[in-house]
Amino acid sequence: MSNQLIWQERFNIGVEIIDSEHKKLFGILNRLFANKTEESKSQWVCQEGIKYFKEHAMKHFTEEEQYMASIDYAGFETHRRVHDNFRRKTLPALEKELAQSSFSADAIDHFLGVCAGWLLGHTLTEDQAITGQGTSKWGELLPEDQQVAMKQIILKLLSDMFQLKAKVVSDCYGGEKFGDGVYYRLAYATKQGEKWDIILAFEEKVLLNTIGSMMSCDSEELSVMVINVARYIAQQFVQRIREQYPNSEQYEMKEEKLLSYEQFRKNFARERPQCSLLFDTGEGYFAYCMIAPHLFGDEGDGTTIKAENAMSQIRKYLNETGADRKKKILVVDDSEVVRQAMMDLLGEDYAVEAVKSGIAAIMCMMQERPDLVLLDYEMPVCDGKVILEMMRSEEYFANVPVMFLTGNVSRETVQKIIPLKPAGYLVKTLKPDEIKKNIEDYFKKKA
Secondary structure: OOOOOOOOHHHOOOOHHHHHHHHHHHHHHHHHHHHHOOOOOOHHHHHHHHHHHHHHHHHHHHHHHHHHHHOOOOOHHHHHHHHHHHHHHHHHHHHHHHHHOOOOHHHHHHHHHHHHHHHHHHHHHHHHHHOOOOOOOOOOOOOHHHHHHHHHHHHHHHHHHHOOOOEEEEOEOOOOOOOOEEEEEEEEEOOOOOEEEEEEEEEHHHHHHHHHHHOOOOOOOOOHHHHHHHHHHHHHHHHHHHOOOOOHHHOEEEEEEEEOHHHHHHHHHHOOOOEEEEEEOOOOEEEEEEEOHHHOOOOOOOOOOOOOOHHHHHHHHHHHHHHHOOOEEEEEOOOHHHHHHHHHHHOOOOEEEEEOOHHHHHHHHHHOOOOEEEEEOOOOOOOHHHHHHHHHHOOOOOOOOEEEEEOOOOHHHHHHHHHHOOOEEEEOOOOHHHHHHHHHHHHHHHO
16 A cells, blocks of 8 residues: 555545545644654654554544435435444444554554545545535445344354454454555355355464464465465355355355455456455454345345236235234254254144244344244354344344254253343254144244
């Protein structure tokens, strides 16, 4: 990245209070870039400059939000969500890194790279959209509940696969450069042409400190071997995430590419991500970017009734709404055998849906709230306890009743379950009739 930001006329959106503050923020960052190259400048000068940048950024956000509200800007809530993410997550995380490292060169590079990239990207997309000169990049983000579930999965995978205690730096990562990096793109597609692209961005030192150290690589530069191993581990990482979504097996990997930063930026500028997260792993920065429009769209609002299909559509509607009057049960279990057994056991008396992961369960509940969730306690990536904790933390799901399905009835397991206030738990070794009776008794008692 250049050590100076050059103001261009195209950055102006035609609103004086916004344009003037943009110019000021550019100027502050340029002074910080200049100070960084002068070793004689003290840490105190750097601290004051960063403090000054933050004060003006907060002032700018407030003024910009007031202006958007005054013109009834349609994208106000999305825009404010991006502001909130930067001021409540990104800036505090960068400041914490600076303080903990005593303003190390890497931490300063992270701060300047992320802030400069964010300011440029935000000015050219989100701020231009306010006056109709552009389109918001963040209009198709996954709902917050699904974003929360995605973050939990990635944090757990980073811990399980690399022993990294990561934390989220940004929920709306805009492709900012955070040091020398490796950018790896995986493209999947169905036979019908639906696409699913995932880009993983690794700061080089993350790969050196994880995969490199596993291979006893003492070099400070990446080797062909380290990159090759990283490819296969990255594919496993992505596969573990994709398995959490329904119908993911319909998507086949069509290509993989290693991108330069410039190519990565062009990919990012061209697409609207459904999920774009930046993590501080403790060993460097890592980003997960997902372009999967099929995860965002709905399935339409029914079939149009015409003269030739009127009777069949009415019969279909009555049959479907009749089924809807049944109690709805969502079965969450990673075992296909268990899922099918529960559907066979309960399908005649209840409207049963079965999924194999926590994130798939969250997506189902977003579309239709169940009357009862039967939740497997022991699952990979996110176990039942983690899933129920996520549900209880969100107001929409907080009161959804959950019964645990478990093969483990040890005292320790039961003690972990009780504080989460489940509706009960069912042992998988019970006879089918006993499982069904327990569920019937639960609904009778509730009624």
